[in-house]
Amino acid sequence: MPESPVAVSAVILAGGENRRMNRPKAFIKIGGIPIIERQAAVLSGWKAGGRGANGGAVVNGEGGAGVFDELLVIAKAPAPYEAMGFKALPDDPEFAEKQSPLVGIYTGLKAAENDYILAVACDMPFISGRLARRLADLRHGHEAVVPVIGEYREPLFTVYSKTVIGRVKEALEGGRLGLHRLFDDLDVLYVSEEELKGCDPELLSFVNVNTPEELEIAEGLARQRQEGRF
Numbered sequence: 266m267p268e269s270p271v272a273v274s275a276v277i278l279a280g281g282e283n284r285r286m287n288r289p290k291a292f293i294k295i296g297g298i299p300i301i302e303r304q305a306a307v308l309s310g311w312k313a314g315g316r317g318a319n320g321g322a323v324v325n326g327e328g329g330a331g332v333f334d335e336l337l338v339i340a341k342a343p344a345p346y347e348a349m350g351f352k353a354l355p356d357d358p359e360f361a362e363k364q365s366p367l368v369g370i371y372t373g374l375k376a377a378e379n380d381y382i383l384a385v386a387c388d389m390p391f392i393s394g395r396l397a398r399r400l401a402d403l404r405h406g407h408e409a410v411v412p413v414i415g416e417y418r419e420p421l422f423t424v425y426s427k428t429v430i431g432r433v434k435e436a437l438e439g440g441r442l443g444l445h446r447l448f449d450d451l452d453v454l455y456v457s458e459e460e461l462k463g464c465d466p467e468l469l470s471f472v473n474v475n476t477p478e479e480l481e482i483a484e485g486l487a488r489q490r491q492e493g494r495f
Contacts, residue, residue, distance in 0.1 A: 270334040272380075273401045275308040276373030277301060278366050278421065279340040279387040280356055289345075290474060291338075291387040296487030300390045300474065301338070305351070307394040308385070309336035332394045332401070335378050338387075339369040365442035366421060371433045374425060386421040390483055391469035391490075399464045400424050400456065408451040414458050414471060420444035422470055 279291045279301065291301040305311035310331030338346045341361070343353035355361065357372040370384050381404050383397055401424055403410045410424035421444075432450055436442070461468060474480050 268398070270309075271332055271398060271401045273333050273404070273424065274335040274337060274373070274377035274379045274382045275333040275397075276369070276377065276382045276384050277304055277308075277336070277338045277387050278369035278373070278384060279338055279346065280366070280369050289387075291340075292345075293388075293474060293480065295390040295474070295480075295483050296491060301346070301349075301351075301387055303390050304385060304387070304392055305336055307331065307392055308383075308397065309333055311336060311351075332398045333383065337373055337376055337382075339372045339376075360437045363437060363442060365437075365444075367433060367437060367442055367444055367447070370425060370444075371430065371437060374427050374430050374433065377427065380427050381424055382427075383424050384421060386473060388473045388475060389422065389470065390474060391472050391486065392422065393465040393470045396461060396464035396470050397422075399460075403454055403456065406452075407454040409448065409453045411448060411453050411455050412458075412461050412471070413455050414461070414468065418445055418448060418455070419471060420448070 279289070292299050295303065308331055336352065338351045338353040339356065340346055340353055341356055343355050346353035354372060354376055356368045357375065360368045360371065366386070373382050373384060381401070383401060385392060400410045400412070404424050404426070408426045408429050412419040412422055429451055433447065436447055469486065472483060472486065474483050
């Protein structure tokens with residue numbers, strides 16, 4: 266029996282400048298499917314047209330009805346996402362001029378119906394629903410649940426509590442736009458690489474597509490997955 270959705274809001278951050286790709290990364294197709302559709306199918310069971318559960322279709326090697334009970338897209342220009350059927354919001358107007366994913370996290374935290382969000386960058390095509398659920402399950406009693414790969418703290422496949430809204434706002438007002446600096450002020454549960462691999466052995470959730478070269482690598486990974494190599 267499929268697991269019930271978790272009362273956490275998935276927030277896809279689609280507000281980047283996209284300078285290296287010269288097009289919105291969320292709409293880049295990997296294995297013939299736009300990245301944002303791959304993400305949404307795993308996170309909330311969304312399918313094209315926003316018609317709810319994906320009917321068991323396999324995306325990123327997983328099927329089912331999705332992990333979370335709310336999905337938001339935060340974008341500087343939300344109209345294209347709304348046209349696809351997503352609940353999409355613009356960056357909070359107070360900080361819309363600032364270039365930082367912290368703005369999208371702040372906007373998502375304010376808009377979310379749940380007490381926690383999972384913030385995801387829009388250029389990660391292979392996110393694992395199993396790993397997303399595990400991070401969400403670890404949220405209780407913490408202000409953030411942060412994956413660590415090597416010594417790198419990953420800020421954009423991370424769970425945040427609404428209790429941090431005030432500190433995020435203070436950081437934005439003070440021009441402290443780095444997410445890693447924010448972690449130093451929070452009660453953070455860090456999740457080790459070993460534990461992450463228990464849900465996502467190849468750590469493909471953390472593959473992102475920022476350049477044409479990375480797009481080529483992602484297409485290769487998608488082909489290998491379709492061929493059943495992993």
